[in-house]
Amino acid sequence: MKPSKRLFAWAVLMSSAAGILGAGAAFANDQLEKMSQDPKQWVIPGGDYNSQRHTKLTQITTENAHKLHPVWTFSTGVLRGHEGGPLVVGDMMYVHTPFPNKVFALDLNNEGRIVWAYEPKQDPNVIPVMCCDTVNRGVAYGEGMIFLHQADTTLVALDAKTGKVAWSVKDDDPAKGATGTSAPLVVKDKVLVGVSGGEFGVQGHMTAYNIKDGSVAWRAYSEGPDDQLLFDPDKTMAMGKPVGKDSSLKTWEGDQWKIGGGATWGWISYDPKLNLVYYGSGNPSTWNPSQRPGDNKWSMTVFARDADTGMAKWVYQMTPHDEWDYDGINEMILADTKVHGKETKALVHFDRNGFAYVLDRTNGALLEANKFDPAVNWATKVDLSTGRPEVVAQYSTDHNGADHNTKGVCPAALGSKDEQPASFSPQTGLFYVPTNHVCMDYEPYKVTYTAGQPYVGATLSMFPPKGESHLGNFIAYDVNEGKIVWSDHETFSVWSGALTTATGVAFYGTLDGDLKAVDAKTGKLLYKFKTPSGIIGNVNAFEHNGKEYIAVLSGVGGWAGIGMAAGLTGDTDGLGAVGAYKSLSSYTQLGGVLTVFSVE
Amino acid sequence: MRRDRPTGHPQAEHRMVGKLSGLLATTALAAALTLAAASLAAPGIARADDAPADAKPPADAKPYVVQNGRVDHHVFNGYRRYGDNCLRCHGPDGAGSSYAPALVDSLKHMTKEQFEDTVINGRQDVNTANQNVMPAFGLNPDVVENLDEIYGYLKARSDGVLGRGRPKKIGDDDDN
Numbered sequence: 077m078k079p080s081k082r083l084f085a086w087a088v089l090m091s092s093a094a095g096i097l098g099a100g101a102a103f104a105n106d107q108l109e110k111m112s113q114d115p116k117q118w119v120i121p122g123g124d125y126n127s128q129r130h131t132k133l134t135q136i137t138t139e140n141a142h143k144l145h146p147v148w149t150f151s152t153g154v155l156r157g158h159e160g161g162p163l164v165v166g167d168m169m170y171v172h173t174p175f176p177n178k179v180f181a182l183d184l185n186n187e188g189r190i191v192w193a194y195e196p197k198q199d200p201n202v203i204p205v206m207c208c209d210t211v212n213r214g215v216a217y218g219e220g221m222i223f224l225h226q227a228d229t230t231l232v233a234l235d236a237k238t239g240k241v242a243w244s245v246k247d248d249d250p251a252k253g254a255t256g257t258s259a260p261l262v263v264k265d266k267v268l269v270g271v272s273g274g275e276f277g278v279q280g281h282m283t284a285y286n287i288k289d290g291s292v293a294w295r296a297y298s299e300g301p302d303d304q305l306l307f308d309p310d311k312t313m314a315m316g317k318p319v320g321k322d323s324s325l326k327t328w329e330g331d332q333w334k335i336g337g338g339a340t341w342g343w344i345s346y347d348p349k350l351n352l353v354y355y356g357s358g359n360p361s362t363w364n365p366s367q368r369p370g371d372n373k374w375s376m377t378v379f380a381r382d383a384d385t386g387m388a389k390w391v392y393q394m395t396p397h398d399e400w401d402y403d404g405i406n407e408m409i410l411a412d413t414k415v416h417g418k419e420t421k422a423l424v425h426f427d428r429n430g431f432a433y434v435l436d437r438t439n440g441a442l443l444e445a446n447k448f449d450p451a452v453n454w455a456t457k458v459d460l461s462t463g464r465p466e467v468v469a470q471y472s473t474d475h476n477g478a479d480h481n482t483k484g485v486c487p488a489a490l491g492s493k494d495e496q497p498a499s500f501s502p503q504t505g506l507f508y509v510p511t512n513h514v515c516m517d518y519e520p521y522k523v524t525y526t527a528g529q530p531y532v533g534a535t536l537s538m539f540p541p542k543g544e545s546h547l548g549n550f551i552a553y554d555v556n557e558g559k560i561v562w563s564d565h566e567t568f569s570v571w572s573g574a575l576t577t578a579t580g581v582a583f584y585g586t587l588d589g590d591l592k593a594v595d596a597k598t599g600k601l602l603y604k605f606k607t608p609s610g611i612i613g614n615v616n617a618f619e620h621n622g623k624e625y626i627a628v629l630s631g632v633g634g635w636a637g638i639g640m641a642a643g644l645t646g647d648t649d650g651l652g653a654v655g656a657y658k659s660l661s662s663y664t665q666l667g668g669v670l671t672v673f674s675v676e
Numbered sequence: 677m678r679r680d681r682p683t684g685h686p687q688a689e690h691r692m693v694g695k696l697s698g699l700l701a702t703t704a705l706a707a708a709l710t711l712a713a714a715s716l717a718a719p720g721i722a723r724a725d726d727a728p729a730d731a732k733p734p735a736d737a738k739p740y741v742v743q744n745g746r747v748d749h750h751v752f753n754g755y756r757r758y759g760d761n762c763l764r765c766h767g768p769d770g771a772g773s774s775y776a777p778a779l780v781d782s783l784k785h786m787t788k789e790q791f792e793d794t795v796i797n798g799r800q801d802v803n804t805a806n807q808n809v810m811p812a813f814g815l816n817p818d819v820v821e822n823l824d825e826i827y828g829y830l831k832a833r834s835d836g837v838l839g840r841g842r843p844k845k846i847g848d849d850d851d852n
Contacts, residue, residue: 156807157774175807200802204811208764209775275764481842517842521756529816535759537768537842637774638767659771666774 108218108262109348111165116619118164121214121259122497123575123616125346126410129499130576131617135624136675137579141593141602143675144626148188149608152668154178157633159495160214160259161573161614162670163222164627165236169618170217171670174633175203175210175227181239184620192239194224202228202250205528207275208635211257211612213343213495218262219287225256225269231285233267243290247271247283252527254278261344263353263383266293270340270355274403277335277361277531282344282353282379284386294386298338298357298374299324305374306386313390313440315463327371327396335525336368337361338375342405342495345423350438352380352389354410354423358403363489364520364533365474371396376404378425378433380440390440392463395429399473400454400518401489401534402429407497413505414556415443424555426498426509428491429465431458434555446558448493448551449511451486451541473518473534481519488516488538490635494571497614498553501576504596506561507553508582510570514538514547514639538639547640550574550584550592552599562599568660571636573614575626583626585611587636588663591628591671607671610664612636623674631668632660738835739788740828747832747843754829755843757822761813769840770833776810783827783834791827795819 111117112124115132123129136144152158156174163170168191169182176198181191203210206227216223221242222234232244247269248254253276260269266284274280280298285291296306302322309321328336338357345354357379360372376395381388395402409424415434423437430452434444445458454472455465469475473482490512498509516536523533540547548566553559572585582596587610593603610632618625640660741748747755758770765776772778783791798812813819819826832838 153804154807155805200800200807200809201811203802203807203809204765204798210807519756519759519842521760523760524818526816529813529818530761530764532760532764535756535763633774638764639773661772661774 115617117166118162118616118618119217120261121160121163121216122343122345122407125348126500127343127345127407127497128409128411128502129497129574129614130501130578132578133617133619133624134577134579136577136581136626138581138595138602140675141581144593144603144605144673146605146671147625147674148672150180150182150188150670152178152180152629152631152670154631154668155666156631156668157209157211157637158613158629158631158668159211159634161616161629162627163215163217164616164618165217167620168236169627170215170222170236171629172212172215172224173668174212175206177212177224177226179215179222179224179234179239181222181236194234194239196224196226196230196232198226198228198230199250202255205250205253205273205276206255206257207272208638209633211634213257214259216260216262216267218267221287223260223262223267225258225260227255227257229254229256229271231256231260231267231269231290233287233290245285245290248273248278250528252276252278253529253531258341259343261346261353262287263346266383268344268353270342270344272339272341274337274339274341274358274361275530275532276528277337277525278339279334279336280338280340280357280375282340282355282381282386296379296381296386296388298340298377299328299333299336299372301325305388306381307388312388314392316439316441319391324373327373329369332368335361335531336372336375338377339403340405342403343407343497345408345410346383347410347437351383352437353383354378354380354408354437356404356406356408356425358405359398359401362523362531362533363401364478364523365397365399366478366520367522367533369397372398376402378404378408378423378435378440380437392433392435392440392442394427394431394433394465396464397474399520400429400485402427402491404428406493406495409498409500409507410437411500411502413500413502416556422555424500424507426493426507426553428487428494429454430487430492431455431465432553432555432558444555444558448509448553448560449487449513449549451513451515452492453484453486473520478520478522481517483517484515484542485518486515486541487512488514489518489536490514490538490569490639494635496571496612497573499574499576499582501582501596503576503578503580504552505554505556506596507555508574508576508584508596509551509553510572510574510584511549511551512547512569513541513544513549514569515541548587550594550599552582552596564594564599564601568640569636571612571634572628575615575617577617583615585613585615585628585630587611587632587640587660589630589632591615591626591673605671605673608669609667610637610660623676626673627670629668629670632664632666738831739824740832741846742832742837743846745837745839745844746846747838748846750825751829751832751838752843752845753822754825754827757818757826758829761816761819762826770830771840776808779830780834783830788827792823795823
């Protein structure tokens with residue numbers, strides 16, 4: 077679609093108001109949006125601005141999926157956990173790696189020949205400041221440039237054709253525990269990037285940089301005074317009401333908000349019609365809730381912000397005063413779909429805390445919040461009128477207090493689901509969610525803040541839910557009915573981003589290394605292939621020279637690799653099932669490899 | 677397989693300073709050398725001496741008290757501090773992870789001095805094949821002040837007298 081005259085005029089107006097930007101910038105967004113609708117390419121980390129991870133390609137079907145096979149592979153030469161997935165722009169594929177954050181541009185016309193490779197020079201001292209392995213969730217594309225968010229928080233713009241550095245900026249300071257793991261998102265003439273470091277007491281923020289030169293367009297913090305939050309006390313809404321003055325400061329004791337976490341290390345979505353960007357904030361720091369009384373706003377929050385100015389249109393805090401490390405950063409899937417029978421411009425979010433939140437993305441109204449794993453026990457339900465979870469005292473680490481071991485909380489800190497993004501299939505109307513099925517004991521205690529040192533203050537042990545032996549599920553979830561449609565058991569957590577096809581196939585990877593294709597209607601296994609290492613990457617699709625391909629990075633690691641390499645322990649009796657005790661390291665070893673599949 | 681590496685490396689202090697210098701300098705070593713003197717007087721290290729005397733068992737004794745799989749409060753504290761500072765890389769119960777070695781194995785061949793040196797000063801093995809960084813904890817009071825107890829806990833695990841999971845305390849009826 078062409079940009080409407082009005083949109084164009086408006087964009088120019090905005091641009092000249094900003095002082096420097098030309099009309100070309102207005103087209104950049106339009107071009108990227110159009111490219112993202114071409115199923116042959118995969119130009120946005122989440123597949124499209126809606127983060128639906130759905131492909132309209134039709135060659136691979138439920139009938140022929142058993143004929144899938146690897147057609148080419150590419151070793152990244154890096155051992156650590158490989159999250160995210162490749163981009164495909166025109167005839168080029170862009171593959172990224174964990175630290176040292178290499179980027180490879182591969183020529184699809186020339187058997188994946190390396191056109192250019194980029195490897196930044198980074199101080200290795202950033203490595204131990206990264207919370208859970210040195211992961212990176214991928215690069216972004218826009219205006220002929222590839223944007224890489226390095227471990228040391230440098231955002232660098234590379235010429236997509238040559239790999240030449242156009243500009244680079246430092247987003248934050250690793251000496252204070254801020255690191256970069258997330259994939260940026262290009263929106264119009266800006267590139268947005270979040271920050272990691274909730275385990276080091278950062279003050280989380282989302283920042284928009286001007287694509288033209290890397291200058292800051294806006295920065296919005298997750299906690300702090302209104303001007304830092306980019307909140308308008310009268311216009312920014314929460315649960316249908318204006319947030320009012322100092323909505324964040326009021327919910328922290330003293331200056332704790334300055335080291336209050338709320339990192340923004342997940343995925344970003346964008347609705348071009350509403351001109352809103354959506355993302356979530358992570359845990360408040362420390363993990364010891366008694367050191368930070370109050371709701372700790374706006375940690376654990378869904379933000380909807382104006383893409384041009386960063387001003388918050390609405391917010392919703394899912395887990396006020398977190399006591400379990402249930403970061404709210406998982407992807408926000410934008411879907412126009414039926415909710416309780418009514419067509420809705422929905423935002424659907426499968427949170428770490430085990431609830432599937434459905435909001436009206438135009439205004440932030442909370443429509444539904446149901447458990448997407450029956451094991452979830454820390455709250456009975458979410459009160460839809462207040463938006464607050466009804467916390468069960470037995471599982472409240474705050475209620476039980478510091479130095480007390482709160483037992484049997486489900487889900488574990490890694491959540492019913494972590495960053496591994498789900499997929500929405502407009503064809504079936506269902507969401508396909510990779511999940512963790514793990515519970516924990518959690519003991520908080522006092523911790524001292526030292527800049528650049530971990531600021532955790534809790535120890536925990538993880539195990540499968542009572543009487544069960546599998547640690548993960550791949551589920552189909554229906555937001556219209558608010559229920560799980562089917563659930564496939566997995567030995568380990570499913571830590572790989574899902575993909576659905578218009579032909580009714582759903583793809584995901586497993587921690588022990590299988591790429592799996594299942595029937596989206598029933599969950600029946602259609603195909604699997606054991607890749608060289610465990611999969612924590614996301615499955616992407618593209619077409620080249622008339623052929624449809626499925627691509628996924630394997631390379632075990634991340635939090636899952638840390639938690640499960642040695643196997644989990646159960647401290648409760650009756651956990652006799654052997655499967656759960658088997659260590660992941662007896663299934664798979666490190667090493668990053670991209671595997672590309674097709675049916676012919 | 678991991679090869680044995682020398683610990684107590686003379687450059688260790690410099691690395692720690694590299695970290696302190698804010699990771700901003702691209703040439704950390706140059707910065708490190710100029711700041712090395714300052715690091716030696718860093719307050720965090722001095723605090724090790726302030727640790728309660730009873731945390732240090734006599735030289736010939738085991739560095740932990742474990743009776744019938746139950747632990748004293750020192751070992752228990754070691755377990756908690758391990759959980760807070762080390763687990764995220766070395767995995768639950770010192771059992772190793774995809775990221776860092778199993779310390780229950782390491783302590784079978786490391787001396788206490790080598791252990792302390794590694795934790796205080798950190799260690800790096802960064803090259804084209806590896807990106808292994810063990811951070812320096814010399815300035816982290818939560819670690820330095822509890823290092824004997826962390827060691828005691830891990831040594832008990834390594835010696836096989838303590839199983840996985842949260843240890844039970846001697847004399848506690850309930851397991852809290």
